[in-house]
Amino acid sequence: MKFSLLLLLLSSSLFGQTTTELLPHIKMFSGYGGNIINIATPEGNILIDSGTAKGAQIITKMIPQVSYLLATHRHQDHIGGNNYYGKQGAKIITHIKTAQYIKERNSGVSKEGYAAITFDKKYSLKLGGEELELIYFPNAHTDGDYVVYFPKYNLIHMADISFGTNYNYLDTKYGATISGLINATKQIIDMIDDNTIIVPGHGELLTRDQLKQNLIMYTEIRNEVKKLKDQGRTLAETIAANPSKKYDRRGEWSFITAEKFVTAIYETLK
Ligand SMILES: [Zn+2]
Numbered sequence: 001m002k003f004s005l006l007l008l009l010l011s012s013s014l015f016g017q018t019t020t021e022l023l024p025h026i027k028m029f030s031g032y033g034g035n036i037i038n039i040a041t042p043e044g045n046i047l048i049d050s051g052t053a054k055g056a057q058i059i060t061k062m063i064p065q066v067s068y069l070l071a072t073h074r075h076q077d078h079i080g081g082n083n084y085y086g087k088q089g090a091k092i093i094t095h096i097k098t099a100q101y102i103k104e105r106n107s108g109v110s111k112e113g114y115a116a117i118t119f120d121k122k123y124s125l126k127l128g129g130e131e132l133e134l135i136y137f138p139n140a141h142t143d144g145d146y147v148v149y150f151p152k153y154n155l156i157h158m159a160d161i162s163f164g165t166n167y168n169y170l171d172t173k174y175g176a177t178i179s180g181l182i183n184a185t186k187q188i189i190d191m192i193d194d195n196t197i198i199v200p201g202h203g204e205l206l207t208r209d210q211l212k213q214n215l216i217m218y219t220e221i222r223n224e225v226k227k228l229k230d231q232g233r234t235l236a237e238t239i240a241a242n243p244s245k246k247y248d249r250r251g252e253w254s255f256i257t258a259e260k261f262v263t264a265i266y267e268t269l270k
Contacts, residue, residue: 033077041128050081072159082113098144139180155197164203167251170264177268
């Protein structure tokens, strides 16, 4: 509790854009797209995500040089700085599926912004005395998301596998399923402890208890939707039955309404 209060006091806010000092050499930048983290090491900076194209214009001024850019997944609000950092010589790391997507689709990323390093299940990055574990979780948000875990500091950046306490965006077009989200959340809860600093892809820092509540929320809504689907209800009938009612006050937000979350669950139920 004391620690969270300290983090809050260290945050500075300007037009919704905040910088939070997680540790003296690890800063979180919010309001530029997804939550961004910079780790300053004696051998160079490691940046986790780079925001939207617009957000990256400011981020690249604040952090002009990075040695590694970790792009957690393919969405535009996380890869806006790929071109800039790629051009200035940063090594970009993505999951193999994200790398493929960025190359083949109209992702707004030019050749310089493509991944230099790709991996499938796990990747360990060492630089300037720091060691970061990049861990892939399939089908939780897209088909190519990874989280970044710092065992030494007991800190995790969950990327878009978490939207704080809000309903998650399941990008069903690119592999996300409700079981993928539930599995990833379960595994992350088991991997960390009650003192872990948890950075979601969007929103404020989370506690492990909040993550556990998220897991209950996803599971209960999934079960309700499944019950209706198993009874033969159509998607429209399922939405009308309001299976997420208990959690809408907690989970709904401008982009992911109850209807959108329920639709994604209904469509990806096995
Ligand atoms: Zn995303």
